[in-house]
Amino acid sequence: MSNDEPQQTEWESEVGLSEETTYVALYPNRKHAEEWMTEAEEQGYGSRSKYLYELIQEARAARQEGFLAYSQNESKVEELQLQVEQLQDELENAQNSEPGEIEIAHEEFVTTFLTENYQPLNKVLHQVTDSGVLTGIVKDAVEDQLFDLAEENKVEYKQGYGWRLAHNNADEEVVEA
Structure with a gap:
């Protein structure tokens, strides 16, 4: 030795x-x-x-x-827990919001459509709408609103044709007479 x-x-x-x-x-x-x-x-x-x-x-x-390096990743775990809490709050707010109300709270979503060059708002909006990202959100909001209006007899739906404003009852009587 x-x-x-x-x-x-x-x-x-x-x-x-x-x-x-x-x-x-x-x-x-x-x-x-x-x-x-x-x-x-x-x-x-x-x-x-x-x-x-x-x-x-x-x-x-x-x-x-x-x-096993939990202590080394503790700050990352805390950061992810905060993000989860924030997303849960946003989900709760979205569920409590009025149908048709759209709120964009994620900066990553908006910044995805920006470049290093300045762009006018209408160009950014055009890129957002052309991307199709909002299609599902808008579709759900419009669909919810249409079903609510149908329950109030303000709009009608016919298979194969789609949606239309409901006939006014007075107009229907005149047409039938």
Whole structure:
């Protein structure tokens, strides 16, 4: 053994540990220690120490691959939780809004249609409408409104023809007479 490496203690020699092995004290909760012993026995380990050593080595390898670095990603997790809360609030607001009311709250949506060059508003609006992105939103709002108006007998729908303003009852009587 070189002088740079730690020397084996007298106790480690007396108990028969090899020169590459050392003693490390661990003071876990008693319940955890019992669970670890049970797991070690169930998995066929000769001792709890060998079982724990292997678990530690596996955890170290996983951490090096980035799987266990929660503390390093804690700020990212918090940021994502804030985004989830914000999206939930927006969803709730959208569900509580009037049919046909459209609100654009995501800056990414609007900035998608901008370039490094200045563009007048009508050109930006043209790009937004041409993209088809709003089609679903507008379609749902218009469809909801049409069904509401149909329930109030203000519009009518006929299969194969579509929608129209409902006939005024007075007009129908005149036509029938």
